[in-house]
Amino acid sequence: MDLISDASQNITERLVWHTALKDQAGIAKDMADGKAIEEIYGLGEAALFDEFFCFLSHFGIKDLALKLKPKIKKRETDINFLTVFFIYLMRIIAGCPYFWNIRPVLLQSSPLMRLVGFNARQIREGTSERGLHKSSNGNAQKPDDDEITGIRGPVCPQFISFFISTILASALERFFNTVISILASHSFFPKHINALMDASEIQSTERCAGCGKVTKEKAPELRRRGKRIRKVLETVFGFKIWVVWDSLSKLPIAMRFTTIEVADINMAREVVQQAVDNVGNKAKIVSLAFDRGFLDGPFMWWLHNDMRIRFYVPAKNNMNVYEDALSLLDSGIREKRERERKVGKGKNSFTVIDRWDVVGIEGMTSAGFYGEKGSGSHENSNNFKPNPINAVVVLHDPYKENNPDSDTMVILTNGTVNEPLVAYDGYDARSEIENSLFREAKQAWFIQRPPENTKNAFRAHVYLTIITMALTTAFRTWMDQQEKLAQQGKETGIRKFREKVRQENGNKFIVFDGGRYAIFEAYEIVILCGRNVRLPRGVPETIEKKDILNKYGALRE
Numbered sequence: 318m319d320l321i322s323d324a325s326q327n328i329t330e331r332l333v334w335h336t337a338l339k340d341q342a343g344i345a346k347d348m349a350d351g352k353a354i355e356e357i358y359g360l361g362e363a364a365l366f367d368e369f370f371c372f373l374s375h376f377g378i379k380d381l382a383l384k385l386k387p388k389i390k391k392r393e394t395d396i397n398f399l400t401v402f403f404i405y406l407m408r409i410i411a412g413c414p415y416f417w418n419i420r421p422v423l424l425q426s427s428p429l430m431r432l433v434g435f436n437a438r439q440i441r442e443g444t445s446e447r448g449l450h451k452s453s454n455g456n457a458q459k460p461d462d463d464e465i466t467g468i469r470g471p472v473c474p475q476f477i478s479f480f481i482s483t484i485l486a487s488a489l490e491r492f493f494n495t496v497i498s499i500l501a502s503h504s505f506f507p508k509h510i511n512a513l514m515d516a517s518e519i520q521s522t523e524r525c526a527g528c529g530k531v532t533k534e535k536a537p538e539l540r541r542r543g544k545r546i547r548k549v550l551e552t553v554f555g556f557k558i559w560v561v562w563d564s565l566s567k568l569p570i571a572m573r574f575t576t577i578e579v580a581d582i583n584m585a586r587e588v589v590q591q592a593v594d595n596v597g598n599k600a601k602i603v604s605l606a607f608d609r610g611f612l613d614g615p616f617m618w619w620l621h622n623d624m625r626i627r628f629y630v631p632a633k634n635n636m637n638v639y640e641d642a643l644s645l646l647d648s649g650i651r652e653k654r655e656r657e658r659k660v661g662k663g664k665n666s667f668t669v670i671d672r673w674d675v676v677g678i679e680g681m682t683s684a685g686f687y688g689e690k691g692s693g694s695h696e697n698s699n700n701f702k703p704n705p706i707n708a709v710v711v712l713h714d715p716y717k718e719n720n721p722d723s724d725t726m727v728i729l730t731n732g733t734v735n736e737p738l739v740a741y742d743g744y745d746a747r748s749e750i751e752n753s754l755f756r757e758a759k760q761a762w763f764i765q766r767p768p769e770n771t772k773n774a775f776r777a778h779v780y781l782t783i784i785t786m787a788l789t790t791a792f793r794t795w796m797d798q799q800e801k802l803a804q805q806g807k808e809t810g811i812r813k814f815r816e817k818v819r820q821e822n823g824n825k826f827i828v829f830d831g832g833r834y835a836i837f838e839a840y841e842i843v844i845l846c847g848r849n850v851r852l853p854r855g856v857p858e859t860i861e862k863k864d865i866l867n868k869y870g871a872l873r874e
Contacts, residue, residue, distance in 0.1 A: 323412065339367065342871040344828055344835035348845040349862050349871070356427075356437060356829040357842075366407065366432055367836075372792045376499050385492055387483040396444065396472065401480045403433045405768075408477075409785045412761060416768040417474050424470030431829055435471040443469045478768035481777050486574075489780040493572060496784055497595040505791050506566050506600045512592065513562050513747050514607040516581045517755040519765055519779055520555040527772025529576025530554045553577060555765075556775055559584045560783070561592040561605070564749045566794070568787050570602070571595055574776050581610035586619060593624065602626055604732070606747040609633055614686035617731070618704065622689075627732040629744035632708070634724050641683040642708040642727045649676035649710065652738050674713040675741050677734030680705040684729065706730070709737045714745075758782060841865050 373379045386398040559573040571592035604627040632639040654673040682703045686692040711726040758764040767778035840853035
């Protein structure tokens with residue numbers, strides 16, 4: 318596996334960016350005047366971070382990140398915390414499988430380190446002599462693993478790890494919530510949010526300091542022996558996150574983090590209330606879909622009575638309300654649907670028809686647990702009046718088609734079931750949070766690979782990974798908006814979003830001069846340096862020095 322190549326691909330697919338110290342006009346004029354070029358590199362991944370940093374600065378997130386700086390005294394440094402923060406964001410976006418991969422992928426990359434503020438000497442020799450071997454005469458020497466590249470890197474991975482792992486939990490929560498509020502205030506969420514909620518395990522090793530543990534049965538398919546299913550227990554170590562997520566914008570709304578043994582329902586109210594607070598009056602959460610782990614009467618009643626949020630949750634098959642729903646099928650509202658979809662590609666493609674058959678049942682009173690007090694002896698009282706609840710019985714759907722022996726699903730809701738397929742779709746979207754957020758975070762963004770094997774490191778890495786996924790998604794949305802404005806003839810100051818940036822930037826170069834930089838086409842550099850190019854863009858045309866200077870605003874009209 319080529320770490321640098323893989324990181325390059327991840328950066329390209331997740332963003333399309335550059336930084337804040339851009340001086341296109343000034344450097345263009347200096348080159349036209351014959352001044353020497355300090356440094357020049359082929360335009361690779363470094364340029365992809367510029368527009369993203371511009372995006373962060375535009376919405377005030379750059380300044381907000383400074384509040385994450387941990388208050389520590391035992392390791393004083395002149396390096397700005399924002400630099401450390403940006404390097405860690407680069408690590409997450411590059412998709413480094415292990416934290417220590419940042420040395421060859423990021424820290425030894427001159428263009429990337431120049432963009433976060435280090436000069437050429439610091440990148441080549443480091444910012445201190447920490448970690449250097451001492452020769453027999455007492456002089457510092459380079460570490461053995463840097464002899465091949467000839468570049469030490471400005472800081473070591475341990476330096477980045479130390480600062481990220483010491484960020485306070487309260488600071489991470491405030492940063493996350495404030496970023497989501499900023500996105501909400503700039504209309505990145507729809508006005509009416511049909512939210513999804515789920516919890517997911519973030520597994521660690523047993524040696525992780527501060528981790529929790531839980532013992533549970535393995536899934537039947539993992540413990541099957543012949544025709545028998547044996548009860549096999551396993552102990553899992555790690556942490557757990559709760560996320561409220563919007564499937565339309567693909568953005569998280571709220572998140573909580575704690576140890577793995579905490580039950581799903583324990584953090585449900587807290588994370589939902591945080592989600593409502595984060596979007597404020599800029600958007601409204603109108604519905605919430607969640608699975609059986611959150612099936613709790615007081616919580617569901619709180620959503621209905623206090624929060625005015627419509628919920629969708631499947632009932633357990635040992636509940637009275639489950640049996641009641643199945644017995645009332647004949648009196649319910651039945652609705653069917655068929656849809657065609659293509660499977661496969663090209664000549665091997667074929668059409669299949671998906672079928673749905675659902676029944677909506679209103680006003681059931683067999684869910685005695687659905688109320689402020691939940692389940693208990695009060696249900697046996699003569700004056701007990703259960704709160705009515707609606708249900709949708711799923712007689713047939715694509716899942717049932719592939720799993721004919723599975724139990725019939727009964728979806729409980731406080732919303733109307735006059736059109737039961739609407740309620741069915743409201744719950745069916747819940748699978749998207751598992752596939753589009755949790756699975757993606759674990760497999761492609763390496764959310765379970767923190768910089769250190771401690772609770773603090775896991776927490777910082779998890780929060781920063783989820784918020785970075787959100788920011789890259791919001792960034793792409795913003796770039797699409799900028800492109801549409803540009804097509805309407807409006808000046809946006811942002812280049813159009815490009816799917817394959819590396820291909821399009823193959824003939825571009827990034828030029829550094831002190832604390833400034835600029836990006837030019839290859840032919841522009843040649844012309845600015847006083848030579849003619851007959852086919853600058855592949856066709857015969859005349860482009861002069863003044864044309865390039867005018868393009869970048871270096872000449873006043």
